[in-house]
Amino acid sequence: xxxxxxxxxxxxxxxxxxxxxxxxxxxxxxxxxxxxxxxxxxxxxxxxxxxxxxxxxxxxxxxxxxxxxxxxxxxxxxxxxxxxxxxxxxxxxxxxxxxxxxxxxxxxxxxxxxxxxxxxxxxxxxxxxxxxxxxxxxxxxxxxxxxxxxxxxxxxxxxxxxxxxxxxxxxxxxxxxxxxxxxxxxxxxxxxxxxxxxxxxxxxxxxxxxxxxxxxxxxxxxxxxxxxxxxxxxxxxxxxxxxxxxxxxxxxxxxxxxxxxxxxxxxxxxxxxxxxxxxxxxxxxxxxxxxxxxxxxxxxxxxxxxxxxxxxxxxxxxxxxxxxxxxxxxxxxxxxxxxxxxxxxxxxxxxxxxx
Amino acid sequence: xxxxxxxxxxxxxxxxxxxxxxxxxxxxxxxxxxxxxxxxxxxxxxxxxxxxxxxxxxxxxxxxxxxxxxxxxxxxxxxxxxxxxxxxxxxxxxxxxxxxxxxxxxxxxxxxxxxxxxxxxxxxxxxxxxxxxxxxxxxxxxxxxxxxxxxxxxxxxxxxxxxxxxxxxxxxxxxxxxxxxxxxxxxxxxxxxxxxxxxxxxxxxxxxxxxxxxxxxxxxxxxxxxxxxxxxxxxxxxxxxxxxxxxxxxxxxxxxxxxxxxxxxxxxxxxxxxxxxxxxxxxxxxxxxxxxxxxxxxxxxxxxxxxxxxxxxxxxxxxxxxxxxxxxxxxxxxxxxxxxxxxxxxxxxxxxxxx
DNA sequence: TTGAAAGCGCTACCAT
DNA sequence: ATGGTAGCGCTTTCAA
Numbered sequence: 001x002x003x004x005x006x007x008x009x010x011x012x013x014x015x016x017x018x019x020x021x022x023x024x025x026x027x028x029x030x031x032x033x034x035x036x037x038x039x040x041x042x043x044x045x046x047x048x049x050x051x052x053x054x055x056x057x058x059x060x061x062x063x064x065x066x067x068x069x070x071x072x073x074x075x076x077x078x079x080x081x082x083x084x085x086x087x088x089x090x091x092x093x094x095x096x097x098x099x100x101x102x103x104x105x106x107x108x109x110x111x112x113x114x115x116x117x118x119x120x121x122x123x124x125x126x127x128x129x130x131x132x133x134x135x136x137x138x139x140x141x142x143x144x145x146x147x148x149x150x151x152x153x154x155x156x157x158x159x160x161x162x163x164x165x166x167x168x169x170x171x172x173x174x175x176x177x178x179x180x181x182x183x184x185x186x187x188x189x190x191x192x193x194x195x196x197x198x199x200x201x202x203x204x205x206x207x208x209x210x211x212x213x214x215x216x217x218x219x220x221x222x223x224x225x226x227x228x229x230x231x232x233x234x235x236x237x238x239x240x241x242x243x244x245x246x247x248x249x250x251x252x253x254x255x256x257x258x259x260x261x262x263x264x265x266x267x268x269x270x271x272x273x274x275x276x277x278x279x280x281x282x283x284x285x286x287x288x289x290x291x292x293x294x295x296x297x298x299x300x301x302x303x304x305x306x307x308x309x310x311x312x313x314x315x316x317x318x319x320x321x322x323x324x325x326x327x328x329x330x331x332x333x334x335x336x337x338x339x340x341x342x343x344x345x346x347x348x349x350x351x352x353x354x355x
Numbered sequence: 356x357x358x359x360x361x362x363x364x365x366x367x368x369x370x371x372x373x374x375x376x377x378x379x380x381x382x383x384x385x386x387x388x389x390x391x392x393x394x395x396x397x398x399x400x401x402x403x404x405x406x407x408x409x410x411x412x413x414x415x416x417x418x419x420x421x422x423x424x425x426x427x428x429x430x431x432x433x434x435x436x437x438x439x440x441x442x443x444x445x446x447x448x449x450x451x452x453x454x455x456x457x458x459x460x461x462x463x464x465x466x467x468x469x470x471x472x473x474x475x476x477x478x479x480x481x482x483x484x485x486x487x488x489x490x491x492x493x494x495x496x497x498x499x500x501x502x503x504x505x506x507x508x509x510x511x512x513x514x515x516x517x518x519x520x521x522x523x524x525x526x527x528x529x530x531x532x533x534x535x536x537x538x539x540x541x542x543x544x545x546x547x548x549x550x551x552x553x554x555x556x557x558x559x560x561x562x563x564x565x566x567x568x569x570x571x572x573x574x575x576x577x578x579x580x581x582x583x584x585x586x587x588x589x590x591x592x593x594x595x596x597x598x599x600x601x602x603x604x605x606x607x608x609x610x611x612x613x614x615x616x617x618x619x620x621x622x623x624x625x626x627x628x629x630x631x632x633x634x635x636x637x638x639x640x641x642x643x644x645x646x647x648x649x650x651x652x653x654x655x656x657x658x659x660x661x662x663x664x665x666x667x668x669x670x671x672x673x674x675x676x677x678x679x680x681x682x683x684x685x686x687x688x689x690x691x692x693x694x695x696x697x698x699x700x701x702x703x704x705x706x707x708x709x710x
Numbered sequence: 711t712t713g714a715a716a717g718c719g720c721t722a723c724c725a726t
Numbered sequence: 727a728t729g730g731t732a733g734c735g736c737t738t739t740c741a742a
Contacts, residue, residue, distance in 0.1 A: 050469040052719035114405040139400040407735035
């Protein structure tokens, strides 16, 4: 089998304990012995058995990160933020994809808890049945920070953005741009999806805009769902002249559907997303969006978790909200392409233009 | 502390061993006792300590995945493929970002080896100094599969694509489209970067095309490097009329630079990437690219690793190559935007098929 | 079918 | 400064 401390100890005629200390640069060991030991370890390509170490020391230097989908750039950016903070401290990040499925999520978290991760960062898929999740975490005395998705009533650390503000900001911007029939491609029934929908509704109400209920269509996360949802939306008469999409991926899919229908973005339909993904300004039509500081969410969650992990008694849960930021790009800039926006029904009656 | 098997055993007046067996659905245990034990475990929210289990059983159910960057969609897709195969079998994937840095990579792999992962899947950043890597892996008797990046002379399992073919295919396509001054934004000095460059050179040679050496410009992975490299390229006279880019991200950056310069893609400069990332057909100009079966690479690497892990004696190393596939989109279809070059019918059909 | 003994490789704690 | 003892919580092996 592999080289063990015991082997080095026997080789050098010292005790196992001395080896253990020497390899960890413990102070209580003579410079000379330490050197000998470390040299021998190098020769033998010794690598400490981290499993044994974890078992004995009750620290695993593992952090669990639960997200719905690593392919989703938003969560990939968050993961990168977490990693940037934790990797330099010697932690490794164990990422679990829940696939937006609460049962899988729970099963994965049980595994992580069983692996004795030192802490967890969770973007929960299961807002509805989150009881079991919190119970599990509590029963095992786990340190964790929630990100992105809030779990209502959970007295937990949280890092994210106020989703109602996102919805209101995006919708308000569309209104500013002269849109009057604003639709919403809504996300899943988690706090983010619900909050953004709420913000959308409020912004409409505030400006006295009424839209038919069919203007709210369910999408999910991926662009394909945005595409499908947008195609359904395009059937409606009158057609919307603005769409606020749950996230940038959905918005990308929506734009694809709109262009395919021979319509123009933003002249016929203005589009706003959320998340400000890295590639969003390279899309067919550069996408207006609400920035959520994804990377910073990861960094901050990691910092909060570290503080939490270090404290003996859990400090009071803290909630950190980043300020959403409107990023205006071509997909919503109607004033430029449609200066006479006040002409009644103007855009609607225009013939679809072939590209 | 947390609930242990011992606690359940004491509670129920059975031995620890019986509990251990019962919880793992071992056969040698009476139906009734098993039920009692499992029920009690559920009540107490018992979760097995996987660290202790790993130490005793010498199986961690952890797989290490080393990639340069999880934000790179190509590797994210690979990771997803790996996960799709391994997660159902109870494995968790520990992803390590090397940041394209051989030293960090080695350090991370040491950690993974120390964690006693059951196997490793590696897209190595360090082709040059890969000696230490292979030595480490060999010394610790690790099971591993290389992906994407080949390590020359390493007698190891490998899953990927022949990069020279990618380069030749992309460049050949540009030639077919009538390009005569074809540049290359080359990737890093790893097997993929070198192979694609080589394929590019061969395709040029084969068609008797000569280009100035300045037509090969160094980029890296991210779109920003493609953007910068393309700007440098645009200074040259005569300007290239076609560019083969190391990957899709670089190509996206290149397109941005070209459009910013007031030029048209593909009319002035045709662009081809590599990787066929998910978002590549949603870009400003839908991107022609060479598909590498990223997801399948992940799946296949996982399968190979499983087979490798199960066999007592390491089987002969196997190399699996996926066939690269040309995906034609607007960024390279010059015939379409220059109708005078060719009859409009053919290419349009082609375009319709792609959509 | 059940269970006792013996570790897995390391660290915490306490002697020396 | 060095080392012995006693685990960490589980599984493997073998005996009853």
